[in-house]
Amino acid sequence: MPTQNTRRSLLRTGGGLAATAISGVTAGCLTLATQFRSDSIPIGSKRFTEQEILGYLAFESLDANTDLHVDDQTGLGGTTTNFQAVNSGEIQLYWEYTGTAWQTLPPEQDEVIPDPEELYNRVKEEFETEHGLTFLERAPLDNT
Incomplete structure (x- = not known):
């Protein structure tokens, strides 16, 4: 019988891997990132458990694998608050869902767009063009 990948099992098994991943691979669901300051990187997240865990995975990964000072801004607020913060440079990175970005953010x-890969590509291109923000690689998670 094939193994079914649930969000919980992927978080459990992928958590350890994500914590040791390099910063470019700490993208999950979707991550927005702006230009890094030379010595500090504030990490934001939304205010609910899944997002805070993802924010701390990015925080711990960057802290363990870079010489950057990582600033904990997890639990910053909702989608709009985090988007405004990353867009203005207040934070440098937070995790975002492609569907939320597509339907909620300007x-x-x-x-x-039912195809996850097509949606990711469209969101990635749009946010680069419209906002100068970069979506990093997709995580192998799906919130269904």
């Missing part, structure tokens, strides 16, 4: 889209 410019908001009404089109439904």
Whole structure:
């Protein structure tokens, strides 16, 4: 019988790997990142358990694998608060979901894109063009 990957099992098994990953691979669900300051990187997250865990995974990974000072801004607020903070440079990184970015953040889209890879590519391109923000690689997670 094939093994079913649930969010819980992936977080459990992937947590250890993510904690030791390099900063470019700490993208999950989706991560927005701006230009890094020379010696400090504030990490934000939304205010719910899954997002705080993801924020701390990024925090711990960067802290353990770089010489940067990592500033804990996890639990900063909701989607809009984190987006405004990363867009203004207040934080440098937070995890974002492609569907949330597509339908909630400017410019908001009404089109439904059912293919996760196509959605990721469209969101990545749009945020680079519209905001100068970079979505890092997708995590192998799905919040369904």
